[in-house]
Amino acid sequence: GQQLNQSPQSMFIQEGEDVSMNCTSSSIFNTWLWYKQEPGEGPVLLIALYKAGELTSNGRLTAQFGITRKDSFLNISASIPSDVGIYFCAGRRDNNDMRFGAGTRLTVKP
Amino acid sequence: ETGVTQSPTHLIKTRGQQVTLRCSSQSGHNTVSWYQQALGQGPQFIFQYYREEENGRGNFPPRFSGLQFPNYSSELNVNALELDDSALYLCASSSLAGFRDEQYFGPGTRLTVT
Numbered sequence: 001g002q003q004l005n006q007s008p009q010s011m012f013i014q015e016g017e018d019v020s021m022n023c024t025s026s027s028i029f030n031t032w033l034w035y036k037q038e039p040g041e042g043p044v045l046l047i048a049l050y051k052a053g054e055l056t057s058n059g060r061l062t063a064q065f066g067i068t069r070k071d072s073f074l075n076i077s078a079s080i081p082s083d084v085g086i087y088f089c090a091g092r093r094d095n096n097d098m099r100f101g102a103g104t105r106l107t108v109k110p
Numbered sequence: 111e112t113g114v115t116q117s118p119t120h121l122i123k124t125r126g127q128q129v130t131l132r133c134s135s136q137s138g139h140n141t142v143s144w145y146q147q148a149l150g151q152g153p154q155f156i157f158q159y160y161r162e163e164e165n166g167r168g169n170f171p172p173r174f175s176g177l178q179f180p181n182y183s184s185e186l187n188v189n190a191l192e193l194d195d196s197a198l199y200l201c202a203s204s205s206l207a208g209f210r211d212e213q214y215f216g217p218g219t220r221l222t223v224t
Binding site: 004006033035040041042043044045048088090094096097098099100101102103 | 114143150151152153154155158160165166200202212213214215216217218
């Protein structure tokens, strides 16, 4: 089952608003990743984080690797309609053990 | 650069049957991982293949098996299908070239077991 607790489960926001979602775990991970999945497609990698405390941006997206190595957050600034989708956090201990959260479903109203 | 492809796109099987799903890895990648994604859930790791050998396995029974071929493509086989096997099956390829070898997903195969 899922070992990562991702919140919120869903968000309904107005275009232009900022969004914040997070992921926590009882276990330590060496890498945190954030993926976005749209209907009929596989998850697409948005940001990968490799060191505790690391803060990384990809355009309007910013993610941080928590200093305890048990959590991560993703922020989206100035949301636009194409941000709609399901965002997943994933934690990895080694190359073949990647665990996913249950996802945050984002809806953006124009 | 060719991305990860999977076939078929959709599949309907009957309980007790067997199914084979296929995945072609991204150009330059030598590792394939398979995931099961139930409706409303995140992907769950089934297993990973590297250089034609299983290189790690999640909490799935032995009736889930796989193969990797010399060209790094892969198959997922599921025997004795159960209703709960209905899900989106995703494969992801990576290079295992170093610590920062991230996985890139295909579009998935939607399996329905009736």
